Amino acid sequence: MQYAIFSYREGLDGRVALSEAEYRGLLQDYAMLTEALMLEERFDILLGNYLEFESEIVDLAMQHSIRFHTADEEMPEHRRILVRRVLNLLNACFFYLDQLWHGLSGMFGSSSVIAQSAKQSCAAHYDSSFGYRLMESVRNSFQHYSMPIQMLAVNHQRTEIGAAGQFACTVTPKLSRDALLGDPKLKEALKIELQTQPEHMDIKPLIREYVEALAELHDLVRKEASGHVKGWDESVDGIFNRYARTHDLPPGEEPMQLELVELDAPPTVCIRARKAVTLRIVELRKALERRNSHLQNLARRYATNQPSEDIPSP
DSSP, rough: OOOHHHHHTTOGGOEEEHHHHHHHHEEEHHHHHHHHHHHHHHHHHHHHHHHHHHHHHHHHHHHHHHOOOOOOHHHHHHHHHHHHHHHHHHHHHHHHHHHHHHHHHHHOHHHHSHHHHHHHHHHHHHHHOHHHHHHHHHHHHHHHHHHOOEEEEEEEOHHHOOSSOOOOEHHHHHHHHEHHHTTSSSSSHHHHHHTTTEEEHHHHHHHHHHHHHHHHHHHHHHHHHHHHHHHHHHHHHHHHHHHHHHTTTTTTOOEEEEEEEEOTTSSSOEEEEEEEEETTHHHHHHHHHTTOOOTTTTGGOOOSOOOOOOOOOO
């Protein structure tokens, strides 16, 4: 049996031989990089759903500030739109957490330090954050009991911004405390907490608190996995550099994809197994890391169309 890498440009005649250990090591490293990319993609999906939720609130507030929607059919429709956004977001959070455990177990083992650190981080956020605890229960209520978002509040309020004052319009999806308390699967400790809350709760700060906790969890996973990921990156990058050196390729003309193959020995050279390997997988992961790496104090952020000079500074 022989092992090699080749590109379509040169074909098998231009293949670079590998040892069996190199071949199997590269297969394993590439599989780990694939999983690392999927971790980033699932987190990006989560943040995309969060962005859609926040954007929908701003969009509806703008509509109400201009058109003053009051018709009976419009308000329930706007509530349903926001219910859909919340449900999509909470499902994306569940998907992220569920696949995170599968991913970390596959990459490092379920009893590894990094997997245990991630679980401890989740437990710590659950214990310290009411928003985290509540959003986990809201998702369960959506799935098993009812729609706990039963009210949409629209408020037009005069502010002290500017010499003559300005009017602010806000749209607030509200959780029904009683609807949540009616869920037979709700944990007893959370029932006690909910009884001290108002009848209708603004879901926005609770969701922001929850998403910020998941962002902190993801940052922890990134940091603890960074040494391993760097090694996998170097392994794949090294094989591309080796191929380029062997073929004396000038900078900028290195192939973006190679074929990792297992061959029958001569005299008949036949491909028994092949795996496409591309540097694009590294570039995509790094691009997602850069895009989704500045999420500190997420729960304290908000978007506004106020003139910047009207926003008070500390």
